[in-house]
Amino acid sequence: MKLTKQEFIIRQIAKTNKKNFENYVVTRLVHSLNTDEVKFLTQQYVKRPNGHALTDMYLPQIKLHIEIDEPFHEKQLVNDLDRELDIINATNHEIRRIKITNSISELNNQIDGLTQYINSRISASKANGNFKPWNYGEEFDPNFWISKGELRVEDNPKFRTILDACNCMGQNTKSGYRAFYTSKQFENHHLWFPKFFENKEWDNSISDDGLTIKEICKISEKAENHYKRSMKYDSLRIVFPKSIDNLGFRMYSFKGIFKTDLGASSVEMVLYTEELIQRLMCQKMSPYNKHK
């Protein structure tokens, strides 16, 4: 399913619908910022030292989170969060708070002050040449990455389907449904689309710093064979874990290139560590036509 920018914005706002004050604050911010250059997400999960937390609004371009504090509704850390969700690392991000008070004019003053602050942050970012206007269309477009020519983890490349990621990587295939492909373009590389959440057969995860992948095969009869096979594949893995974005849509984000840690792995757990290659050259090919 492909959403238009309008649908995306409307759905982000709709996520606040069950919480009336949140809906009021978020809509006032959105309508008074009054620009489609600034991306916003609502109810974004972020990593915390002791679990995960939800921030009410997140402006990724300026790394600003907005928390809406309702009296008597203290926010809880979530420990048993669904690991399938897209959870971002918010280290060094800024948090601003809106305190819900009983006066609507006082509340409006707070929100309008925050709007001014956000506008000043964006102006500063533009003045520094660091501001990249929100280009909704390119976010999940493999052709954007193909024409850019490289994937860098820091640019947060992501794809809606395995097929899109495969074809960005030059596989030139018509269907994508497997979790593991031998790369046609990059010698001694595989494309890997793991699930970093527990399922029937696997319990795989990536460390919070993004540098180590743990792979646990839960079916003991298969674990030994898998371990032996992994030791044999002395290749580099281009890793696109599956996750669910904050509107509930599937995505595969590029998390880097990993190599099997032959020394530290065991039948119980195979480990992969990130190579310090932070980018990967995309297939130089003419844009491909996505299947709908």
Place this chain on the structure above:
Amino acid sequence: MKLTKQEFIIRQIAKTNKKNFENYVVTRLVHSLNTDEVKFLTQQYVKRPNGHALTDMYLPQIKLHIEIDEPFHEKQLVNDLDRELDIINATNHEIRRIKITNSISELNNQIDGLTQYINSRISASKANGNFKPWNYGEEFDPNFWISKGELRVEDNPKFRTILDACNCMGQNTKSGYRAFYTSKQFENHHLWFPKFFENKEWDNSISDDGLTIKEICKISEKAENHYKRSMKYDSLRIVFPKSIDNLGFRMYSFKGIFKTDLGASSVEMVLYTEELIQRLMCQKMSPYNKHK
């Protein structure tokens, strides 16, 4: 339950929550009008020649309704509407439409144009001396009517409880739970709090023009006695029918002074017609302390 103005506004907006575009349009209008002088209601039922319709937003001070037209969601007339609801007569009211299109900037342009139009209507109304800023606090305050000194149907007086209405009328009582009181202040008057919706015992209603009340007693053994009693009461009835406002709260609004139509009534149906007294002097007394 008494809502603050902030709670009232938040709840009006919250009513749009299940409809994402409605929520977007209403919040943009509210935030860009950016005034608490202008009252708005969402999802207001209005009378139509062939039934009832719902308008998405209603600004009573300038008698303007806003309809948000989503493609493929044609609005239906409602014929079997719950008569307990507060349904307004919108004759001579203006309707403006917002058409949901696929472009968010085009949608914003439409809404911002409507904001300008509303502001110009309010300015004109202020210039004419006709604009009365929204005073939330006085809307259901019996002391407001007491100090004003009179009730007029056209001013839309309304009360949250029978007690409030009784004491505004000088009953000086501590509890109000009956539907019929002999007036202590106005000779040969009764206070009547009827239900204009069908219930176990009665099926009473008021005509669309507000001039005739029909009273049908559904319990045949009681109907004759009731008819005889009504014929005997050759008094004036000060009528405050019970209804439910658009947030689901009970209210009693003043609908005028009615007299039994002795000639047209029968055992089957007692009729009351409005006296051409459009106002009623409130009790001249010091403000009373409402029971919470």
